[in-house]
Amino acid sequence: MAQTVLILGGGVGGLVVAKRLRKTLPREHRVVVVERRPSFVFPPSLLWLITGGRNAEQISRPVSRLVSRGVEVVQGEITRIDPARREVVVDGRALAGDHLVIALGAEFAPELVPGLGEAGHNFCTLAGAEAVREAWAGFTGGRLVLLTASPVYQCPAAPYEAAMLLEHSSRKRNMREKTQIDLYSAEAAPMPVAGPEVSKAVRQMVESKGIRYHPEHQVTKADPAASTLEFANGAKATYDLLVYVPPHRAPKVVRESGLCGESGWISVDRGTLETKFPRVYALGDVVSIPLKLGKPLPKAGVFAHREAEAVARNIARAITGKGQSAAFDGEGECFIESGGGKAGFGGGNFYAEPVPEVKMRRPGFRWHAAKVLMEKGWLRRWF
Numbered sequence: 001m002a003q004t005v006l007i008l009g010g011g012v013g014g015l016v017v018a019k020r021l022r023k024t025l026p027r028e029h030r031v032v033v034v035e036r037r038p039s040f041v042f043p044p045s046l047l048w049l050i051t052g053g054r055n056a057e058q059i060s061r062p063v064s065r066l067v068s069r070g071v072e073v074v075q076g077e078i079t080r081i082d083p084a085r086r087e088v089v090v091d092g093r094a095l096a097g098d099h100l101v102i103a104l105g106a107e108f109a110p111e112l113v114p115g116l117g118e119a120g121h122n123f124c125t126l127a128g129a130e131a132v133r134e135a136w137a138g139f140t141g142g143r144l145v146l147l148t149a150s151p152v153y154q155c156p157a158a159p160y161e162a163a164m165l166l167e168h169s170s171r172k173r174n175m176r177e178k179t180q181i182d183l184y185s186a187e188a189a190p191m192p193v194a195g196p197e198v199s200k201a202v203r204q205m206v207e208s209k210g211i212r213y214h215p216e217h218q219v220t221k222a223d224p225a226a227s228t229l230e231f232a233n234g235a236k237a238t239y240d241l242l243v244y245v246p247p248h249r250a251p252k253v254v255r256e257s258g259l260c261g262e263s264g265w266i267s268v269d270r271g272t273l274e275t276k277f278p279r280v281y282a283l284g285d286v287v288s289i290p291l292k293l294g295k296p297l298p299k300a301g302v303f304a305h306r307e308a309e310a311v312a313r314n315i316a317r318a319i320t321g322k323g324q325s326a327a328f329d330g331e332g333e334c335f336i337e338s339g340g341g342k343a344g345f346g347g348g349n350f351y352a353e354p355v356p357e358v359k360m361r362r363p364g365f366r367w368h369a370a371k372v373l374m375e376k377g378w379l380r381r382w383f
């Protein structure tokens with residue numbers, strides 16, 4: 001009997017599930033993606049966009065391109081999810097699936113910190129990154145502050161990379177001596193889930209560039225008129241330009257669906273990504289997968305992608321009865337841009353117990369080149 005796979009979200013994870021299933025499933029089965037944005041933006045490239053290394057066109061692709069690959073695309077806002085019935089409402093219209101995949105990512109909530117949204121710019125969206133680029137182009141020296149406004153956010157390396165890329169750009173623009181760069185993080189160390197060795201290496205990379213690092217600074221308030229920040233530990237900071245990572249939470253429609261556990265995110269089986277509802281899967285940033293060391297698996301595209309591969313294989317198997325079952329194994333890696341055409345590289349098994357086994361490679365030109373190849377390859381392969 002013909003079946004429908006309904007995929008909520010056409011970001012990194014949703015795209016991979018959709019294209020993998022379309023390749024595997026016979027044509028009588030429908031693969032439907034629901035996405036609010038007309039264009040997909042490749043998030044790792046936003047870091048190059050802020051210093052002018054990329055423009056929006058280079059890193060975006062129309063989601064409608066999936067249609068020519070046999071995937072049905074519904075563009076609209078999902079306002080309701082009923083996981084028990086595998087039904088959703090999109091702009092007032094009901095849709096249902098035999099299999100439901102929730103890949104709706106994280107919602108950014110700067111409003112959780114009073115004043116933050118008006119005080120600076122965040123690089124987690126295309127519009128935000130473009131605003132950072134514009135503000136940076138007009139910056140002629142002074143105090144640049146980078147800030148993570150909560151300890152859990154997507155791509156734990158990103159704010160450290162942003163600091164190093166902006167530092168390099170300040171030298172290229174002959175204003176390094178006039179620029180003080182401070183990075184305040186809510187977390188106790190860079191990329192803490194990757195272990196103390198990786199944390200130490202990233203901290204050294206940042207500090208070796210004269211960037212002042214202030215861990216365990218949870219921002220509580222920003223005052224855009226006075227250009228000041230206040231932290232839970234009583235510290236205060238001033239800035240001329242503020243670049244921040246906003247607090248993250250599960251999207252409203254997910255919070256209202258009854259799917260979120262105590263963590264505030266969706267709980268799933270860590271291998272199959274199945275929720276407590278039959279034939280309902282969730283993956284990527286919208287889930288929280290607890291690790292033995294007491295912190296969750298980081299939110300990153302590399303995990304969303306690999307989880308999506310496992311989910312697609314298991315759904316295809318459930319529908320056709322063919323193929324092997326698959327489980328996400330916790331493997332992942334990332335590049336850490338350090339400026340000047342160099343990057344470091346860290347990777348390993350985040351499901352290893354009692355602590356993840358992650359190794360870090362020293363920054364070099366080849367890791368930056370590898371990241372550029374990854375960007376080009378990813379956009380070509382999935383569009």
Ligand SMILES: Cc1cc2nc3c(=O)[nH]c(=O)nc-3n(C[C@H](O)[C@H](O)[C@H](O)COP(=O)(O)OP(=O)(O)OC[C@H]3O[C@@H](n4cnc5c(N)ncnc54)[C@H](O)[C@@H]3O)c2cc1C
Nearest residue numbers: 009011012013036043044078104105155284285300301302
């Ligand atoms: C600057 C930056 C750099 C990064 N670099 C890296 C990197 O180098 N490596 C790495 O692994 N990760 C990186 N990441 C993280 C990575 O982008 C995310 O972890 C990844 O995109 C998560 O995939 P996802 O499918 O879970 O969610 P997303 O890719 O965010 O997709 C979610 C989709 O759901 C849609 N959506 C949400 N709500 C609704 C709704 N109600 N109705 C309709 N559609 C909706 C959204 O529009 C979105 O397209 C980076 C992130 C940023 C911001």
